[in-house]
Amino acid sequence: MDSRIVDARTKIEIYGALSEGQGGLGDCPIRNVVQSIxxxxxxxxxxxxxxxxxxxxxxxxxxxxxxxxxxxxxxxxxxxxxxxxxxxxxxxxxxxxxxxxxxxxxxxxxxxxxxxxxxxxxxxxxxxxxxxxxxxx
Amino acid sequence: MDSRIVDARTKIEIYGALSEGQGGLGDCPIRNVVQSIxxxxxxxxxxxxxxxxxxxxxxxxxxxxxxxxxxxxxxxxxxxxxxxxxxxxxxxxxxxxxxxxxxxxxxxxxxxxxxxxxxxxxxxxxxxxxxxxxxxx
DNA sequence: GCCAGTGGTAACATGGAGGGAACCACCTCG
DNA sequence: CGAGGTGGTTCCCTCCATGTTACCACTGGC
CATH class of the missing domain: 1.10.10.10 (Winged helix-like DNA-binding domain superfamily/Winged helix DNA-binding domain)
Known part of the structure; x- marks a missing residue:
C-alpha cells in the first residue's frame, strides 16, 4: 500500500465533489460505504x-x-x-x-x-x- | 499480517467473554472501540x-x-x-x-x-x- | 394432534447519535 | 463603538438504527 497521504484539503475536496448536489461531505458515497460496513x-x-x-x-x-x-x-x-x-x-x-x-x-x-x-x-x-x-x- | 483466520466460533466466544456480565457481544470492548472509530x-x-x-x-x-x-x-x-x-x-x-x-x-x-x-x-x-x-x- | 425447527416478515417502541441556533468571554481591527 | 475571529457550551429537537414481540407457511417427529 502506498502510505503517502495526499494533502487532506485536496482529498476532502474530492470527497465533497462526489456528493455534489446531495448535501456535502455528510453523504459522500465513499463515507457512505464505510458507514454501512x-x-x-x-x-x-x-x-x-x-x-x-x-x-x-x-x-x-x-x-x-x-x-x-x-x-x-x-x-x-x-x-x-x-x-x-x-x-x-x-x-x-x-x-x-x-x-x-x-x-x-x-x-x-x-x-x-x-x-x-x-x-x-x-x-x-x-x-x-x-x-x-x-x-x- | 497473519492472514490465517481463526475459527469464527472460537473468536466470537472470546469476544463474548470480554463483555462478561455486561450484555454479551452487543458491547464487547473490541467492537466498542471499532464503533467509536x-x-x-x-x-x-x-x-x-x-x-x-x-x-x-x-x-x-x-x-x-x-x-x-x-x-x-x-x-x-x-x-x-x-x-x-x-x-x-x-x-x-x-x-x-x-x-x-x-x-x-x-x-x-x-x-x-x-x-x-x-x-x-x-x-x-x-x-x-x-x-x-x-x-x- | 401438537410442538419444534426451517427462514423469514410486519408492526411497534425507543434510545442515542447527530443537527440547529443561541450564547459565552476575550481580543483586535477598523 | 461595533464587527469579527478565537474555541467552545448549552438547550432542544428529529430521525434512524436497533430492539421486541408477534405472526407466517411448511415439514417431521413424538
Missing amino acids: FGKWSSLLMMALAERPYRFGELRRLVPDISQRMLTQTLRDLQRDGYVHREVFPTKPPSVEYSLTDLGRSMFASLHHILLWAETNFEAVRAARTRFDASEG | FGKWSSLLMMALAERPYRFGELRRLVPDISQRMLTQTLRDLQRDGYVHREVFPTKPPSVEYSLTDLGRSMFASLHHILLWAETNFEAVRAARTRFDASEG
Missing part, C-alpha cells in the same frame, strides 16, 4: 462468513444476542452491497446458505486490519479513557 | 490530522458541513480514546492545536486500509446496490 453487526457477520459459509440458523446460534430481525436485515444489506451471496437449497424445509463474494473477501481483507488493531489495542484505549475520565472530573 | 466524522478528522496538526478553526473550515458542536464532541471523543493530543497555546486569544498521538498514528495506519478500499471500490458497491434494487422490485 460498520453497522453494529456487519463486521461480526463478515468475520464469521470469512471463515466459511454459514446457514441462517447457524449464524443465529453463533451470535447469540442478535435479534432475528437484525440478522435478516444485516445479511440483506451485506447482500445488497455485493459482499455476500445468498443461496437457497431446495431441501424439504428450504435451507439458505450465506457466503462471501469476491468483493466481500476483498473488502474483508482491508477491514481485517482495523479489527486486528482493535483486538490488540483495546486495552490501551480503555486505559486512555480511564485516564481521561479521571482527569476531567 | 466509525462515528460519522471520526475517520474524516483522523484523515486530516494524519497529514499534519490542525487548529480548531482550521478543521471547521476544512470540513464545511460539520457543526461546531459535532466538531468539539468528535475531537473530545478522539482525545478521550487516546488518538488525539490537544494542546492550548497562550496566544492573545488562546489557540488550540490538535495532533495525532502515537496510538492515533498506529490506529490510523490500520484504518487507512479500509478507507482506501472504499475509495477504490465504492463504484462497485454502488453498482451492486443498483442491481439488487432493480431485481427485487
Whole structure:
C-alpha cells in the first residue's frame, strides 16, 4: 500500500465533489460505504462468513444476542452491497446458505486490519479513557 | 499480517467473554472501540490530522458541513480514546492545536486500509446496490 | 394432534447519535 | 463603538438504527 497521504484539503475536496448536489461531505458515497460496513453487526457477520459459509440458523446460534430481525436485515444489506451471496437449497424445509463474494473477501481483507488493531489495542484505549475520565472530573 | 483466520466460533466466544456480565457481544470492548472509530466524522478528522496538526478553526473550515458542536464532541471523543493530543497555546486569544498521538498514528495506519478500499471500490458497491434494487422490485 | 425447527416478515417502541441556533468571554481591527 | 475571529457550551429537537414481540407457511417427529 502506498502510505503517502495526499494533502487532506485536496482529498476532502474530492470527497465533497462526489456528493455534489446531495448535501456535502455528510453523504459522500465513499463515507457512505464505510458507514454501512460498520453497522453494529456487519463486521461480526463478515468475520464469521470469512471463515466459511454459514446457514441462517447457524449464524443465529453463533451470535447469540442478535435479534432475528437484525440478522435478516444485516445479511440483506451485506447482500445488497455485493459482499455476500445468498443461496437457497431446495431441501424439504428450504435451507439458505450465506457466503462471501469476491468483493466481500476483498473488502474483508482491508477491514481485517482495523479489527486486528482493535483486538490488540483495546486495552490501551480503555486505559486512555480511564485516564481521561479521571482527569476531567 | 497473519492472514490465517481463526475459527469464527472460537473468536466470537472470546469476544463474548470480554463483555462478561455486561450484555454479551452487543458491547464487547473490541467492537466498542471499532464503533467509536466509525462515528460519522471520526475517520474524516483522523484523515486530516494524519497529514499534519490542525487548529480548531482550521478543521471547521476544512470540513464545511460539520457543526461546531459535532466538531468539539468528535475531537473530545478522539482525545478521550487516546488518538488525539490537544494542546492550548497562550496566544492573545488562546489557540488550540490538535495532533495525532502515537496510538492515533498506529490506529490510523490500520484504518487507512479500509478507507482506501472504499475509495477504490465504492463504484462497485454502488453498482451492486443498483442491481439488487432493480431485481427485487 | 401438537410442538419444534426451517427462514423469514410486519408492526411497534425507543434510545442515542447527530443537527440547529443561541450564547459565552476575550481580543483586535477598523 | 461595533464587527469579527478565537474555541467552545448549552438547550432542544428529529430521525434512524436497533430492539421486541408477534405472526407466517411448511415439514417431521413424538
